[in-house]
Amino acid sequence: MSLLTLGTVAFDSIKTPHGSSGKVVGGAASYIALAASHFAPEQHVVSVVGGDFPQAFLDLLESRGAGLKGLTMVSDGASFHWAGSYHNDMVGRDTLATDLNVLVGWEPNVCPEGAQADFVMLGNLDPAVQLAVLDQMSSPKLVVLDTMNFWMDVALENLKTIISRVDVLTVNDEEARQLTGEHFLPRAARAIHAMGPQTVVIKKGEHGALMFQGGHTFFAPAYPLEEVVDPTGAGDTFAGGFVGYLCARYKEAGEVTWDHMKQAVTMGSVMASFTCEAFGTAKLQSLTMNEVRDRWSEYTTLTECGPMVWP
Amino acid sequence: MSLLTLGTVAFDSIKTPHGSSGKVVGGAASYIALAASHFAPEQHVVSVVGGDFPQAFLDLLESRGAGLKGLTMVSDGASFHWAGSYHNDMVGRDTLATDLNVLVGWEPNVCPEGAQADFVMLGNLDPAVQLAVLDQMSSPKLVVLDTMNFWMDVALENLKTIISRVDVLTVNDEEARQLTGEHFLPRAARAIHAMGPQTVVIKKGEHGALMFQGGHTFFAPAYPLEEVVDPTGAGDTFAGGFVGYLCARYKEAGEVTWDHMKQAVTMGSVMASFTCEAFGTAKLQSLTMNEVRDRWSEYTTLTECGPMVWP
Numbered sequence: 276m277s278l279l280t281l282g283t284v285a286f287d288s289i290k291t292p293h294g295s296s297g298k299v300v301g302g303a304a305s306y307i308a309l310a311a312s313h314f315a316p317e318q319h320v321v322s323v324v325g326g327d328f329p330q331a332f333l334d335l336l337e338s339r340g341a342g343l344k345g346l347t348m349v350s351d352g353a354s355f356h357w358a359g360s361y362h363n364d365m366v367g368r369d370t371l372a373t374d375l376n377v378l379v380g381w382e383p384n385v386c387p388e389g390a391q392a393d394f395v396m397l398g399n400l401d402p403a404v405q406l407a408v409l410d411q412m413s414s415p416k417l418v419v420l421d422t423m424n425f426w427m428d429v430a431l432e433n434l435k436t437i438i439s440r441v442d443v444l445t446v447n448d449e450e451a452r453q454l455t456g457e458h459f460l461p462r463a464a465r466a467i468h469a470m471g472p473q474t475v476v477i478k479k480g481e482h483g484a485l486m487f488q489g490g491h492t493f494f495a496p497a498y499p500l501e502e503v504v505d506p507t508g509a510g511d512t513f514a515g516g517f518v519g520y521l522c523a524r525y526k527e528a529g530e531v532t533w534d535h536m537k538q539a540v541t542m543g544s545v546m547a548s549f550t551c552e553a554f555g556t557a558k559l560q561s562l563t564m565n566e567v568r569d570r571w572s573e574y575t576t577l578t579e580c581g582p583m584v585w586p
Numbered sequence: 587m588s589l590l591t592l593g594t595v596a597f598d599s600i601k602t603p604h605g606s607s608g609k610v611v612g613g614a615a616s617y618i619a620l621a622a623s624h625f626a627p628e629q630h631v632v633s634v635v636g637g638d639f640p641q642a643f644l645d646l647l648e649s650r651g652a653g654l655k656g657l658t659m660v661s662d663g664a665s666f667h668w669a670g671s672y673h674n675d676m677v678g679r680d681t682l683a684t685d686l687n688v689l690v691g692w693e694p695n696v697c698p699e700g701a702q703a704d705f706v707m708l709g710n711l712d713p714a715v716q717l718a719v720l721d722q723m724s725s726p727k728l729v730v731l732d733t734m735n736f737w738m739d740v741a742l743e744n745l746k747t748i749i750s751r752v753d754v755l756t757v758n759d760e761e762a763r764q765l766t767g768e769h770f771l772p773r774a775a776r777a778i779h780a781m782g783p784q785t786v787v788i789k790k791g792e793h794g795a796l797m798f799q800g801g802h803t804f805f806a807p808a809y810p811l812e813e814v815v816d817p818t819g820a821g822d823t824f825a826g827g828f829v830g831y832l833c834a835r836y837k838e839a840g841e842v843t844w845d846h847m848k849q850a851v852t853m854g855s856v857m858a859s860f861t862c863e864a865f866g867t868a869k870l871q872s873l874t875m876n877e878v879r880d881r882w883s884e885y886t887t888l889t890e891c892g893p894m895v896w897p
Contacts, residue, residue, distance in 0.1 A: 314897050364769065392729040427597050458675070461812050482793035485810060495890045497797060523897040537891035571894065577805045580848035580890040583882065586625050586834040 276526040277317040278518060279389045279415075282329035282398025282511070283378070284322040284332075285355035285454055287396045287552055288371075289507055292310035292363050295549025299555035300332045301396030302355065303421070306508040309559040311396070313567060315522035316538055319389035321345035323381045325352040335560065344386035351471045352377040353420050365503045366480060367480045385411035393525065396518045397441070398511060399423050402433035408564065409440060419443040419518050421510070422474070423498065424450045440497045445514055447478045461484055461492065471488035474536060476517070478510055486540050491533060498574050507556045509547040512559065516546030588628040590726075591618045591828060592719045593709025593822065594689070595633040595643075595657065596666035598820050599682075600865055601840040602730035607816065609867035611643045613666065614732070620870040621826025621857045622707070623650035624878060626833035630700035632656035632719055634692045642748045648870065655697035663688040676814045677791060696722035704836065707829045708752070709822060712851045713744035721750060728842055730754040730829050731783070732821065735761045750782035754822050756825055771796055772803065774807050784845060787828070791823055797851050802844060806851045809859035810884050816865045818860040823870065826838040827857030846888030856882050 282304030289296040304322045311318060318341040325335075326349065354483060358372035374478055383404055390411055395418040397405040402422070408417065420441040426434045427450065438444055452458055455466035464475040464487035474488045481503070483496040519544040524535040545567065549558045593721040594798045600607040622629060629652040635644075636661065669683035686725070694715055701722055706729040708716040720729065731752040737745045738761065749755060755778055762893060763769055766777035775786040775798035783818030785799045791813070829854040835846040856878065860869045 276727050337654065387746045404676075407643055440678055459811065461810050479793065482790065483807070492888060493891070494803040494810070496794070496807065496889075499803055499805070502770055524895060527895060527897075534892045538894055541891050542894075546856050568896065575894075577803060578807075580804070580806075582887075583849050583853075584835060584838060586837075586878065 276315065276394070276522045277319065277392040277397060278311055278315040278394045278522050279319040279321065279345075279385070279392035280304050280311070280396045280515075281321045281383065281405060281413070281434035282307055283355050284320065284324050284328070284395075287355065287507055287555055288356070288388070288538055289356035289505055290360040290371075291505060292361070293504070294554075299354070299557070300329065301357070301508060301555050302531065303508075303511040305336070305517070305556055306331070306342045306511035306550060306559065307396055307398055307515035309339065309556060310512045311418060311522070312341065312520030313562075313564055314516075314519035314542075315394070316340045318342065319345055319386065319392055321385055321389065323347040323349060323377045323383075324449060325349040325354040325377045328354045341387065342386070344502065345382060345384060345389050347384065347481070349378075351535070361506070365506060366423050383408050394416070394518055394522050395419065396419060396514060397421065397437070398514065402426055402430050402437045406433060407439045409437065414524065417442050417521065419445065419514065421445045421514050422450070427453050435470065436468070441472055443474040443476060444472040445517070447480065447510070451475075451477050467504040476540060478513060480506070480509070484513065484540055484544060485488045486536060488533060488536065493537045493540060495544045496577055497544055498570065498577075499546060499550055503551045506551050508556065509550050512550040513543035514545040517543035517544075541574065542571070545574050562582050587705070587833045588622035588630065589622055589626040589704040589705045589707060589833050590621070590630040590656075590696065591707045591709060591725070591826075592617050592632045592716060593618055593711060594666050594760055595631065595635050595639065596668065598866055599667070599753075599815055599816055600670040601682075601745065602676065602816060603672070604815070607865035607878070609667070610868070611640065612668065612819060612866050614711070614819075616643070616647070616824040616867055617822035617861065617870065618707055619647055619652045619830075620650065620867060621823045622830030622872075624651065624875055625827075625830035625853075626653045626705070629653065630656055630697065630703055632653060632694050632696055632700065634660065634688045634694075636659040636665040636688045637661040639665045648810070652894060656695060656700050658688075658692060658695065660688045666848060670818070672817070676817060685798035689821040700814070704728070705829055705833050706730065707825060708732065708748070709825065713737055713741050713748045716748045717744060720748065727836065728753050728758065728832065730756065730825065730827060732756045732825050733746070734759070735764050738764050745780065747875035752783055754829070755783040756787040756789060756821070758791065762786075762788050762847040770835035773799065781813065791817070791826060795824065795851055795855060797847060798875075799844060799847065804848045806855045807888055808855055809881065811862055813851070814862045814880050817862050819867065820861050824854035824858040826854075852885065853882070855869065856885050
């Protein structure tokens with residue numbers, strides 16, 4: 276079982292009402308690969324970095340089983356850089372800078388081993404780039420797509436094309452509403468099913484995640500943190516935990532069932548909670564499987580209420 | 587086992603982007619008593635209405651086991667009336683009118699049987715009125731308090747006094763933040779524990795409810811509705827389902843445990859979902875126990891994901 280992930284490997288500069296990160300490693304593929312590494316031992320990352328990117332982080336990814344043959348290195352270029360500032364609620368944020376740098380004109384290259392990957396995680400990027408990667412895949416068993424409202428505004432046709440070709444779409448609640456014109460999420464999910472994806476995961480940040488498939492609905496709460504230090508990358512981490520767990524179950528069971536999907540959403544939620552506890556990928560870099568197991572055990576008690584006694 | 591409920595029995599006029607209710611029966615005690623009636627066969631309602639209030643609704647309350655000896659009837663007065671208009675998200679709303687009418691100067695009277703009630707539900711009202719009712723109670727086993735941000739603005743000292751005397755406080759997330767100055771809900775709950783209540787229920791509307799007690803946390807999602815017709819009274823209905831279920835369990839088990847509390851929060855969430863399906867109390871008035879059981883069965887599958895398999 277192997278997982279191929281497309282996404283940025285990049286720098287973030289994050290301000291919150293409580294502190295500043297300085298320039299730290301971020302990017303969707305960084306979060307996804309680190310989160311998935313606890314479950315999917317063989318990974319391939321498709322991305323692009325500049326000569327300014329720290330080799331130490333690339334070494335870390337490789338040590339976690341992420342092959343980097345699909346990582347384009349532009350020695351005389353600068354890595355993608357995002358800067359943003361969170362509001363007091365730690366949800367709303369203002370973008371201060373989006374320096375595309377080496378992303379401009381980048382054409383993704385999937386290596387031969389990567390093209391054989393069983394699972395594909397298309398992290399948030401231009402739908403044209405997501406399509407270019409999917410076109411290079413041999414015959415993946417499951418394709419998960421993440422996107423955001425920006426692409427709905429500027430690249431809706433390409434976005435609809437890639438959506439029609441994936442098994443699972445992950446978006447947040449406002450994006451689901453924008454994409455479908457439906458306010459209530461069960462209806463929005465049905466409209467997205469009609470676009471192609473059998474499974475729709477609607478992320479609601481601190482309010483958890485809803486998943487829809489074939490008339491079934493599942494809800495995973497967010498782990499209630501004492502404090503959110505930095506939510507950047509939580510959605511990517513969620514996706515990494517989700518698809519990584521599916522890889523692990525597929526390896527053992529030879530299929531992806533609705534039960535596996537439900538467990539994967541809870542695992543995504545648990546993994547995302549860790550990312551929020553520190554700036555950037557700091558917490559994910561040091562996270563151990565024992566910490567994951569402990570939090571998951573605590574997490575599952577959140578919604579267990581025992582058998583109802585009816586009057 | 588009996589339940590005494592304090593709250594308004596009143597009129598609402600509700601506008602939404604999809605329709606208008608006209609003048610319909612509402613008020614916290616109406617929702618609470620109807621929701622609780624499925625679990626608590628003996629109730630007492632403490633409230634006040636004017637001569638304009640429909641006898642048919644009072645008859646309905648009595649037919650559901652709600653004693654009305656504590657209901658003051660001001661024949662030449664007009665009932666409390668609230669008018670509001672919901673935004674497109676069916677969450678935000680503007681108040682168009684608040685006609686206090688018979689609420690002005692009303693002094694609540696608890697009848698002798700009501701004073702012996704085992705459980706007390708203090709619905710949202712002036713904290714001075716809530717205190718006046720609690721002072722008339724003999725020795726209730728459990729007191730639940732609901733309130734809102736308005737009383738934090740205009741009657742904070744009385745509010746703090748009543749909060750210090752109750753077992754359970756139910757507020758929404760923004761109210762919990764305003765009351766405590768803590769943004770993150772686990773911290774807000776701890777601050778409320780320090781004010782008195784052992785159990786804190788934080789309602790998040792469409793995002794479910796969190797409950798905190800003695801270091802334990804429980805989360806109940808909201809039932810994902812296809813469409814919200816009118817959320818007015820959902821919080822009161824939640825409270826009614828919650829405290830009603832606790833009454834039923836107390837009758838059978840002779841105590842209120844954390845497990846009972848957890849089941850009660852899920853029951854509150856299930857009951858609240860029905861209220862949102864129609865204007866005012868319309869759905870609650872016709873609701874059958876079979877509908878409650880069916881929805882609860884479906885509801886519990888929302889968060890059940892089966893045993894995790896670790897890689």
